[in-house]
Amino acid sequence: MAENLIRFKIFRYKPGTIDPPRYDIFELSVGPRTTVLDALDEIRVDQDRTLMFRHSCHHASCGTCGFKINGREGLGCVTNVLELGTEEVVVEPLDGLSRVVDLVVDMADFFRDYSPDWTYLQDSEWHPQAATPEGVDHYVRFESCIECGACVSACPVTAAGSFYVGPAVLAAINREIGKNDGRPGSLLDLAGSERGVWQCHSAFECSAVCPSDVDPAGHIMALRRQLIRQKVRSLFGMK
Amino acid sequence: MNEFHVIVIGGGGTGAAVIHDLTQRGLRATLLERGELTSGTTGRHHGLLHSGARYAVKDQESAVECIEENLILRKIAPEALELNEGLFVAITEEDEAYAEAFLAGCETCHIPTRVLTPKQALELEPNLNPNLRLAVQIPDGTIDAWRLPLHFFATAKHRGADIRPFNEVVGLLQEAGTVSGVRVLDHRTSKEYDLKGDLVVNATGAWAEKITAMARADVPIRPSPGVMVAVRGRFHNMVINRLHPSGDGDIIVPQRNLSVIGTTSWVVDDPDKLGLPEDHIQLMFKNGAEMVPSIRNAPFRAAWSAARPLIGSKGADEGRELSRTFKCFDHKERDNVEGLVTISGGKATTLRGMAETTVDVVCRKLGLDIPCRTKEEVLLPYRAYYD
Numbered sequence: 001m002a003e004n005l006i007r008f009k010i011f012r013y014k015p016g017t018i019d020p021p022r023y024d025i026f027e028l029s030v031g032p033r034t035t036v037l038d039a040l041d042e043i044r045v046d047q048d049r050t051l052m053f054r055h056s057c058h059h060a061s062c063g064t065c066g067f068k069i070n071g072r073e074g075l076g077c078v079t080n081v082l083e084l085g086t087e088e089v090v091v092e093p094l095d096g097l098s099r100v101v102d103l104v105v106d107m108a109d110f111f112r113d114y115s116p117d118w119t120y121l122q123d124s125e126w127h128p129q130a131a132t133p134e135g136v137d138h139y140v141r142f143e144s145c146i147e148c149g150a151c152v153s154a155c156p157v158t159a160a161g162s163f164y165v166g167p168a169v170l171a172a173i174n175r176e177i178g179k180n181d182g183r184p185g186s187l188l189d190l191a192g193s194e195r196g197v198w199q200c201h202s203a204f205e206c207s208a209v210c211p212s213d214v215d216p217a218g219h220i221m222a223l224r225r226q227l228i229r230q231k232v233r234s235l236f237g238m239k
Numbered sequence: 240m241n242e243f244h245v246i247v248i249g250g251g252g253t254g255a256a257v258i259h260d261l262t263q264r265g266l267r268a269t270l271l272e273r274g275e276l277t278s279g280t281t282g283r284h285h286g287l288l289h290s291g292a293r294y295a296v297k298d299q300e301s302a303v304e305c306i307e308e309n310l311i312l313r314k315i316a317p318e319a320l321e322l323n324e325g326l327f328v329a330i331t332e333e334d335e336a337y338a339e340a341f342l343a344g345c346e347t348c349h350i351p352t353r354v355l356t357p358k359q360a361l362e363l364e365p366n367l368n369p370n371l372r373l374a375v376q377i378p379d380g381t382i383d384a385w386r387l388p389l390h391f392f393a394t395a396k397h398r399g400a401d402i403r404p405f406n407e408v409v410g411l412l413q414e415a416g417t418v419s420g421v422r423v424l425d426h427r428t429s430k431e432y433d434l435k436g437d438l439v440v441n442a443t444g445a446w447a448e449k450i451t452a453m454a455r456a457d458v459p460i461r462p463s464p465g466v467m468v469a470v471r472g473r474f475h476n477m478v479i480n481r482l483h484p485s486g487d488g489d490i491i492v493p494q495r496n497l498s499v500i501g502t503t504s505w506v507v508d509d510p511d512k513l514g515l516p517e518d519h520i521q522l523m524f525k526n527g528a529e530m531v532p533s534i535r536n537a538p539f540r541a542a543w544s545a546a547r548p549l550i551g552s553k554g555a556d557e558g559r560e561l562s563r564t565f566k567c568f569d570h571k572e573r574d575n576v577e578g579l580v581t582i583s584g585g586k587a588t589t590l591r592g593m594a595e596t597t598v599d600v601v602c603r604k605l606g607l608d609i610p611c612r613t614k615e616e617v618l619l620p621y622r623a624y625y626d
Contacts, residue, residue: 017429033515033542045511052405052426054275056282059469059541061497062385064275064282078541101405101427104275111625120318120386120621126473126493131362133324133376134353139476141321142383142495212496 006030006081008039010051011092012102021099023090024048030081036091037065037076040103053103060211063146066153067103068092073150073209094153096166110149113169113190118176145171145214151206157199164199165190167206167216174219177226184226191223192230243267243605246421246436248408248450249443251281252384252587255391256594256613257442262398263616264598264609269434270400271423273407277388279510280444281587283545285467285501286494287478288312288320288380289588292327292352293485294563295344301563301586302348308589309378312387315591316618319387321494325379325478326360328530329372334482338373341482345377352377364475366533379478381494382587389621391590397619397626411439411453411579418454418570418578438601441581444548445510451581456574458581461561462510462546465502466519468527470537473498479530485559487519488526497540500527504547504559513544550584565593567600580604 005027013021026043037055044051054064058077065076070090081089097105124139132138151167152158158166173191177184191197197220206216243266247254250272261268272278291305312320329335338354345352353376360374361367367374396402403425410422412433420435441450445462473493481489492499500523507513520542528535549561565585570576582597595611602609 014427014429033517033520035541038515049407050426050429052274054278056275056277056385058283058543058545059467059497059499061286061383061469061494062277062282064278064385077543104405108625111622114622116620116622120383121321124321124323124473124476126476127365130365130476133363133477135378136322136324139323141473141476141493142381144496146495 004030004082006039007088008043009088009090010040010043010103013099014101032082034081035077036067036069036079036081036089039081039089040076040091052101061146063148066094066148066150068094068153073154075148075150075211078211094149096152096155096158097149105149107149110147110152110168113165114172118172119179122175122179143175144212145175146212148211150209150211151216154205154209156203156205157201162199163195165195167200167220170197170223171214171216171219174223184230188223188227188230192227197223197227243437243607244269244435245438245440245601246271246434247440247442248421249279249441249446250276250402250404251279251442251444252277252388252590253444253582253585253593254442255388255395256590257440257582257597258400258402259391259395259618260594260598260611260613261601262395262400263612264602266601268395268400269436270402271406271408271421272404273426274405276392276402276404277385279446280545280548281388282384283467283543284384284587285490285499286382286384286492287490287588288382289586290325290377290379291348291350292341292345292377292379293480295348295350296340296484298562298564299344299348302344302350304564304589304592305586306348306350306378308592309380311591311614312588315613315616316387316390318620319383319390321381323380323476323478323493325377325480326355326364327375327377327480327482328360328367329374329482330368330370330529332372335372337483338375342375350377364477364479366474366531367479368530368532373482375482379480381478381492383494384587386621387587388590389624390618393619393621393624394616396624408450411450413454416575416577418576438604439579440597440601441579442597444583445546447548447581447583451570451579454570454574454576454579456570456576456579458568458583459550460583461506461549461551462508463504463506463549463561464513464544464546465504466515466523466542466544467499467501468520468523468542469497469499469540470534471497471540472537474531474533474537481526481530488523491527491531491534498534498537500524500534507546510546513546515542515544548583565589565596567597569600569604
């Protein structure tokens with residue numbers, strides 16, 4: 001099959017060594033299946049072993065390979081290079097998270113407002129009518145959110161450096177309320193705080209870039225509705 | 240806390256479980272990984288929590304390891320697992336004929352089975368091939384390949400383990416035939432440094448030979464890649480296996496909103512250069528659809544290769560004939576090189592057991608008598624790694 005020579009313009013940063021950051025250019029022949037992550041790995045193996053980036057599962061399940069690709073957030077492992085349609089492909093780290101090295105960001109920033117109590121499992125919505133096998137009460141599955149940071153990077157409010165908790169955490173809160181049969185308990189406290197849903201400008205960038213169809217903006221709107229309902233109830237002395 | 244410092248090379252599932260076990264037994268430990276954690280083989284596995292049934296006929300040592308560790312992981316890392324059981328489905332007469340040996344093997348290995356009629360199987364999983372002849376339920380599950388190891392890393396880190404991703408071992412320090420530490424390139428700063436240790440554990444899996452070669456030692460590891468394909472959507476909640484001897488494309492593992500079809504098997508020399516044969520990708524769709532017809536037209540999400548670290552000599556050509564069991568090599572006994580042990584082989588499912596075996600060897604070599612307790616302790620949630 002036809003091979004195509006693509007220029008990769010990659011953000012480089014090594015604290016104290018490549019500092020301030022710069023862009024390096026690498027050329028690589030890519031095939032019809034080559035993803036941006038495959039390309040980065042080939043460049044690391046054959047051209048520059050010091051190129052650092054996060055990756056693990058290679059199929060959009062772990063969420064480690066979130067990058068800005070030609071200026072847009074996405075997962076390297078499911079972004080086909082030739083389908084981008086550009087002769088030059090620019091790869092940069094996500095915004096809104098501290099930079100560690102090259103394309104690597106610090107995910108401690110991402111998880112700062114997550115509670116250890118929030119589970120990562122949900123009921124499986126596939127084939128709800130099916131019987132369950134012996135030993136299984138109900139089918140479960142992992143959350144769709146793979147915690148890649150794309151939504152945080154794309155959010156214009158987080159980018160402006162505000163103290164906003166961001167779309168990923170708010171989406172997690174609303175999912176957690178769902179698992180709790182819709183009873184919010186104290187889960188709405190952070191969502192309704194000055195760091196919460198009212199910071200959102202409704203740009204919907206988070207949902208546009210989410211590689212896993214989580215729709216964080218939809219969750220934020222749902223939280224707003226619950227907060228308004230709670231406010232109205234408290235005004236009328238109801239619980 | 241004793242005085243000893245153990246260096247672990249390799250931040251995959253094995254390294255994760257090893258550094259957890261080391262720190263739980265009170266040793267000081269540092270882990271070095273050339274890239275992000277689990278960026279080698281671990282993250283790329285198909286995500287099967289093995290019941291062991293796949294190996295119950297021809298590789299019973301692995302089968303027993305799998306079922307034992309399967310039951311332990313359910314207790315210590317429940318949030319990293321989708322516990323929906325699994326089925327082996329017979330589609331052809333030949334498959335059906337294999338059932339007898341399969342059920343006998345499972346019984347020998349203490350893997351619980353439940354034989355289902357086609358009607359019973361279709362009630363559980365309506366998207367199965369309606370022409371199936373028989374199904375056997377076994378306790379398979381799905382692993383989050385990134386988050387399971389992270390549970391181990393999180394727990395180790397909270398006990399004081401020093402975990403250093405983006406730090407590549409570029410040499411072994413040696414004094415009079417004894418490995419006394421490692422030379423490390425810190426990719427975050429481009430600077431090299433030496434790190435001294437009382438013992439070095441090589442947990443680099445398919446890359447093991449690259450480390451042992453630095454000490455002129457040898458290890459019989461064959462990097463054996465397999466191709467996997469992920470499609471969007473879940474067509475079933477249980478893991479679906481083909482009831483036949485191990486072959487290509489005979490398993491579909493549902494995980495979150497995806498289904499992963501695996502796999503193939505061949506042997507390479509360089510685990511950094513696997514390739515991704517197009518015919519293997521097509522084979523996953525074809526063979527997967529024989530068990531679950533909807534797979535044929537399911538929307539493509541990703542295709543990739545991962546290198547298994549199988550134990551075997553250079554003669555192996557396909558990888559299927561090699562056992563999935565694991566082994567810890569003491570290079571003092573093997574190559575007269577003191578201070579270096581290699582753990583390799585094994586499965587993601589058996590990571591804890593691999594660590595127990597390895598740290599038993601480490602303790603024996605350091606003259607320590609500390610029992611392993613990793614079977615009992617529930618691990619910290621993976622997000623605690625980022626605390």
